[in-house]
Amino acid sequence: RRVGFAIVGLGHLSLNQILPAFGKSKYAYPAALVSGDPVKARKIAAQYGIDAASIYNYQNYDELAHNPRVDVVYVVLPNSMHREFTVRAAKAGKHVLCEKPMATSVADCEAMIAACAQAGRKLMIGYRSQYEPHSRALVKLLKQNKLGELREFISANSQNEGDPTQWRLKKAMAGGGPLPDVGIYSINQIRFLTGLEPEEVFATTYAPSGDPRFTEVEASIQYTLRFPGGLSAACSSAYNSHKSQFFRVQGSTGWAEMSPAFAYNGLKLRTNQVMDGNEVTQEPAIAEKDQFALELDHMAQCVLQNLTPHTPGEEGLRDQQIIEALYESARTHRPVKVPPVKGPLRGP
Numbered sequence: 274r275r276v277g278f279a280i281v282g283l284g285h286l287s288l289n290q291i292l293p294a295f296g297k298s299k300y301a302y303p304a305a306l307v308s309g310d311p312v313k314a315r316k317i318a319a320q321y322g323i324d325a326a327s328i329y330n331y332q333n334y335d336e337l338a339h340n341p342r343v344d345v346v347y348v349v350l351p352n353s354m355h356r357e358f359t360v361r362a363a364k365a366g367k368h369v370l371c372e373k374p375m376a377t378s379v380a381d382c383e384a385m386i387a388a389c390a391q392a393g394r395k396l397m398i399g400y401r402s403q404y405e406p407h408s409r410a411l412v413k414l415l416k417q418n419k420l421g422e423l424r425e426f427i428s429a430n431s432q433n434e435g436d437p438t439q440w441r442l443k444k445a446m447a448g449g450g451p452l453p454d455v456g457i458y459s460i461n462q463i464r465f466l467t468g469l470e471p472e473e474v475f476a477t478t479y480a481p482s483g484d485p486r487f488t489e490v491e492a493s494i495q496y497t498l499r500f501p502g503g504l505s506a507a508c509s510s511a512y513n514s515h516k517s518q519f520f521r522v523q524g525s526t527g528w529a530e531m532s533p534a535f536a537y538n539g540l541k542l543r544t545n546q547v548m549d550g551n552e553v554t555q556e557p558a559i560a561e562k563d564q565f566a567l568e569l570d571h572m573a574q575c576v577l578q579n580l581t582p583h584t585p586g587e588e589g590l591r592d593q594q595i596i597e598a599l600y601e602s603a604r605t606h607r608p609v610k611v612p613p614v615k616g617p618l619r620g621p
């Protein structure tokens with residue numbers, strides 16, 4: 274059977290990526306919509322064949338409890354609303370798929386994990402890159418030790434944010450600037466690729482005076498993460514640069530890069546290794562797949578087979594701990610230790 278999802282929030286991501294991805298999914302279907310705009314919700318429901326009786330708003334959201342077609346609630350709201358709508362979904366007896374960043378504080382992430390555990394419901398964070406075939410191929414390559422000892426990870430995820438009034442530039446709603454929104458991809462990628470956790474971080478932030486976009490959040494952040502065994506990550510993320518999304522991981526005997534990385538499509542992986550004494554650069558042919566369809570199908574299969582999601586709440590909490598340590602470092606101009614990991618972070 275297919276697993277029914279309620280989509281909460283009909284903004285850019287829901288309309289342009291998530292709802293169209295159901296068409297490419299094998300195990301998931303859109304069963305309900307939650308929106309503050311009933312006219313928009315009716316139009317989108319008709320477009321995707323969703324019953325008008327399965328349209329909810331933010332007030333009567335809890336009535337999802339009585340809709341047996343909905344197994345999973347997919348929270349696609351501004352970051353500061355993730356906690357409330359995850360906790361209410363769990364209380365309504367639904368599994369939750371929540372967009373990244375998981376929330377705007379470690380305390381909120383912990384409350385979300387606790388609420389889902391208490392309700393006996395699954396919680397997955399939408400780290401689409403971890404379901405994407407290029408990144409998965411690279412994990413395999415690194416596991417086979419093809420680049421030798423890993424030394425450096427260099428990455429940027431930057432873009433231009435125009436509208437100074439949008440929620441992404443409000444600290445209370447976003448939790449920060451480019452770091453939690455797009456910088457998080459660099460942090461999550463190196464953790465996913467290596468399975469290693471940073472021990473200490475350092476960051477500096479910059480906000481130009483007189484730019485109305487950056488009165489509350491940083492325009493850019495440059496940061497380093499130190500991992501056990503001599504691996505370090507040097508990353509940058511900005512809201513006032515042209516879109517640029519890449520990383521390169523450098524080992525003692527080779528490197529691999531994705532550019533673009535973190536994009537919805539058009540991803541490219543290149544590797545460089547010494548073979549028979551020669552430097553050989555390769556671009557493996559990897560078929561592109563819709564990352565959102567892969568993510569929806571993973572959550573659906575977790576529900577159908579009662580599995581722990583590969584990117585559960587603990588994975589989102591970990592990134593939030595690192596983000597908070599980075600902001601503390603930027604504030605104090607000092608390196609900051611990241612709290613040790615308490616238990617397993619990822620499912621199969």
Ligand code: NAD
Pocket residue numbers: 282283284285286287309349350351352372373374399401440454
């Ligand atoms: P958006 O601004 O386009 O949409 C947000 C939606 O929330 C809108 O429909 C808006 O009406 C609704 N909303 C409800 N209450 C609101 C309030 N008080 N203020 C503002 N909006 C309110 O944002 P988006 O780009 O769709 O992002 C939504 C979430 O998805 C964020 O958590 C974001 O980080 C995440 N996201 C993830 C990816 C990805 O690739 N995984 C990409 C983009 C966004």
